[in-house]
Amino acid sequence: MLAVVLSLAAAACFALGSLYVDGVSSRVGALQLVRWQMIFACLLTAAAALVLGGWRTVTADGFLWLAASSATGVMVGGLAYIAAIKTLGPRLFALFFTLSAPFALALGFLFRDETISPAQGLGVVLILAGIVLAILGPRGAEGTGRMRALGLGTALGLVTALMQALGNLTARPAMLAGTEPFTAIAIRTCLAVLFFALLLSVPRLRPAAPLAPSDARRIGLSALTGMFIGMSLLMAALARGDVGIVTTLSSTTPILILPMVWAVSGRPPGPAAWAGAALAVAGTALISLA
Numbered sequence: 001m002l003a004v005v006l007s008l009a010a011a012a013c014f015a016l017g018s019l020y021v022d023g024v025s026s027r028v029g030a031l032q033l034v035r036w037q038m039i040f041a042c043l044l045t046a047a048a049a050l051v052l053g054g055w056r057t058v059t060a061d062g063f064l065w066l067a068a069s070s071a072t073g074v075m076v077g078g079l080a081y082i083a084a085i086k087t088l089g090p091r092l093f094a095l096f097f098t099l100s101a102p103f104a105l106a107l108g109f110l111f112r113d114e115t116i117s118p119a120q121g122l123g124v125v126l127i128l129a130g131i132v133l134a135i136l137g138p139r140g141a142e143g144t145g146r147m148r149a150l151g152l153g154t155a156l157g158l159v160t161a162l163m164q165a166l167g168n169l170t171a172r173p174a175m176l177a178g179t180e181p182f183t184a185i186a187i188r189t190c191l192a193v194l195f196f197a198l199l200l201s202v203p204r205l206r207p208a209a210p211l212a213p214s215d216a217r218r219i220g221l222s223a224l225t226g227m228f229i230g231m232s233l234l235m236a237a238l239a240r241g242d243v244g245i246v247t248t249l250s251s252t253t254p255i256l257i258l259p260m261v262w263a264v265s266g267r268p269p270g271p272a273a274w275a276g277a278a279l280a281v282a283g284t285a286l287i288s289l290a
Contacts, residue, residue, distance in 0.1 A: 003241025004288045007249035010233035014250070015257035017226020019264065020218050028215055030082040032207045035196040036216070038074070040223035042193045045186035045232070054180030062174035063187060069174070070188040073167015075195045077160055084156035094254055096157025098131045101251050103165035105244030111169065114242040119286050124248045126283030133276030134254045134269075168238060168247050175239035181232040189227065245287060255280045 025033045049055055058066075088096070101124060108114035116124070167188075174184060199205045211219075237246045255277050258269045269277075 003237045003246060004249060006233050006237035007246045010230045010250045011252045012256045013225050013230030014253045015260055017222040019260055020222040024215050024218050034078050036219045037223045038189050038192045038196055040220050041227035042190040044228040045182045049183035049186045052180060054183030057178050057180045058183055059177055062177050062179045065170050065174040066184055066187040067191055069167045069171035070191040072163045074188055074192040077163030077167060080156050080160040084153055084160050087153035087156055095135045097161055098128055098251055099161035100164040101248040103162050104168055104247035107165055107169045108243040123283040123286030126279045127248055130276040130279030131254050134273050169243050172238045172243055175235055181235040184235045185231045252280050
């Protein structure tokens with residue numbers, strides 16, 4: 001039950017973090033946004049790990065597992081995310097990103113002998129169906145002009161989802177060994193900072209202009225909620241629950257963001273979005289009670 005609560009809390013933090021940077025990506029670019037998020041998250045989590053004494057909980061094997069998690073989920077996954085969201089648009093990309101849940105279930109079964117009950121399986125299906133309704137339910141033509149690039153976007157979306165699942169899978173052994181969550185995220189993000197810093201050696205990947213103070217504040221708040229708090233909650237959930245279940249529940253961000261958008265914009269979600277939310281709630285209840 002605690003893993004369920006932690007996973008949903010992580011998803012809520014991811015949703016809040018995404019609201020902070022709404023519109024920032026169009027001004028600074030997706031690559032620069034991710035780079036700065038990593039920098040802020042690295043500083044915050046490294047400081048928290050130092051205060052909490054978390055560095056003493058890291059073993060050599062744990063560090064290697066977390067390095068693999070950073071390479072797959074953050075570095076390769078981050079680059080695929082940037083390319084996919086430019087190709088597909090945010091809405092269609094979010095749809096493909098939900099595939100990280102079934103990928104995680106399959107990987108957990110293949111490599112960690114993790115199995116789920118029929119009730120939990122039904123819960124996962126209901127949650128995924130709810131997410132699809134929440135993403136495709138709102139009206140709008142976003143992404144329709146990108147259909148010519150759908151083949152490339154599909155491949156990038158699948159790579160992103162697979163890398164996210166692999167990142168969670170490879171982090172789990174380190175968390176089971178007792179690595180402190182803030183420290184785990186510090187290792188993942190600080191290694192990613194080095195990777196994205198190396199990309200600055202490519203002239204076309206350098207920022208065109210300095211980061212504006214207002215954008216820096218919004219990115220900092222996003223890193224605080226989404227990566228510092230949210231990812232630490234996700235790591236804590238992985239220490240207590242199966243990879244597939246945790247990944248599924250933490251993927252409910254498109255559902256949990258609905259009331260936040262309603263509160264900010266004053267526009268209530270449509271019927272399809274509410275139906276999606278109801279399915280996700282039912283699926284979460286099945287997983288929690290199984």
